Amino acid sequence: MSDDGDINLRHWDERAGFHLDTPMYREFVARLQAGHDALLPIDDRVLGDVTGLHVLHAQCHVGTDTLSLVRRGAAVVGVDFSPRAIAQAQALSASLGLPARFVVGDVLDLPATLGGPFDLVYTSYGVLCWLGDLPRWARQLAAQLRPGGRLVVIDSHPLSTAILPGGIGHDALTLQHRYLGDGTPERWRAAGSYADPSCATVHDETIEWDHSLGDVVNAIAAAGLRVESLVEHPETFYGFHPALQRGDDRLWRLPPPLHGRFPLTFSLVARR
Ligand SMILES: C[S@@+](CC[C@H](N)C(=O)[O-])C[C@H]1O[C@@H](n2cnc3c(N)ncnc32)[C@H](O)[C@@H]1O
Numbered sequence: 001m002s003d004d005g006d007i008n009l010r011h012w013d014e015r016a017g018f019h020l021d022t023p024m025y026r027e028f029v030a031r032l033q034a035g036h037d038a039l040l041p042i043d044d045r046v047l048g049d050v051t052g053l054h055v056l057h058a059q060c061h062v063g064t065d066t067l068s069l070v071r072r073g074a075a076v077v078g079v080d081f082s083p084r085a086i087a088q089a090q091a092l093s094a095s096l097g098l099p100a101r102f103v104v105g106d107v108l109d110l111p112a113t114l115g116g117p118f119d120l121v122y123t124s125y126g127v128l129c130w131l132g133d134l135p136r137w138a139r140q141l142a143a144q145l146r147p148g149g150r151l152v153v154i155d156s157h158p159l160s161t162a163i164l165p166g167g168i169g170h171d172a173l174t175l176q177h178r179y180l181g182d183g184t185p186e187r188w189r190a191a192g193s194y195a196d197p198s199c200a201t202v203h204d205e206t207i208e209w210d211h212s213l214g215d216v217v218n219a220i221a222a223a224g225l226r227v228e229s230l231v232e233h234p235e236t237f238y239g240f241h242p243a244l245q246r247g248d249d250r251l252w253r254l255p256p257p258l259h260g261r262f263p264l265t266f267s268l269v270a271r272r
Pocket residue numbers: 008012013059060061062063064065079080081082085105106107108124125126127130131
């Protein structure tokens with residue numbers, strides 16, 4: 001793994017160690033304990049019925065979405081490069097009685113032992129910015145699909161990244177960060193976590209890449225997949241800015257009059 005990957009791995013290993021104790025992940029687990037699941041309405045718009053499907057969940061983190069797919073009737077393998085995330089996911093799987101297989105692996109160089117081919121490869125919510133080589137990522141995921149199998153990607157819309165850190169005004173957005181990546185990563189330093197900004201942390205440096213929507217679509221098309229849909233959603237999955245408002249559906253929105261005018265998340269479905 002590259003030095004960049006080591007920096008990000010230390011960051012994620014540390015956060016995986018405490019994420020299940022944060023309010024955000026406690027809510028996900030409580031939903032699973034109550035017989036529901038942690039997936040969001042954006043998932044419902046694109047996933048369809050997953051009953052009986054053989055699914056690979058890439059960048060599965062501590063397994064809450066993996067186990068949600070299990071709850072919906074799929075047989076799921078979760079893969080993540082953080083050994084600590086995988087250990088947490090395995091423990092959560094055992095404690096909930098929801099069986100899944102969890103494997104340590106880098107999505108840019110997936111292990112040969114995942115047990116594919118899969119009907120569905122699913123990856124979501126905070127995944128692409130960690131990857132410096134999207135064409136390679138897309139080839140790795142495409143190779144896990146059976147012919148006719150589906151890739152589902154749901155992630156922050158690059159426009160929403162461009163409005164960080166300040167730019168939500170009364171009736172306008174200010175784009176402060178670049179929308180178009182140039183292939184070079186940026187170094188960031190932020191203590192805590194999206195799941196609990198107040199958590200004390202040590203490994204606060206990250207290396208992140210900006211990918212435009214065109215970069216994502218072109219990487220997937222170049223991997224030989226046929227893009228079936230690309231939807232831009234006006235909601236997002238976490239409160240990345242204090243001006244965002246959380247709805248009863250657990251999605252976060254821009255305040256009026258901005259809500260509905262700009263995308264915060266995208267979902268893409270492609271078929272092999
Ligand atoms: C923001 S988290 C995903 C959160 C997840 N969607 C959830 O709801 O819990 C990003 C995940 O990507 C993983 N990751 C980052 N780079 C990776 C790579 N190259 N290969 C595999 N996993 C990676 C991290 O370990 C982390 O678990």
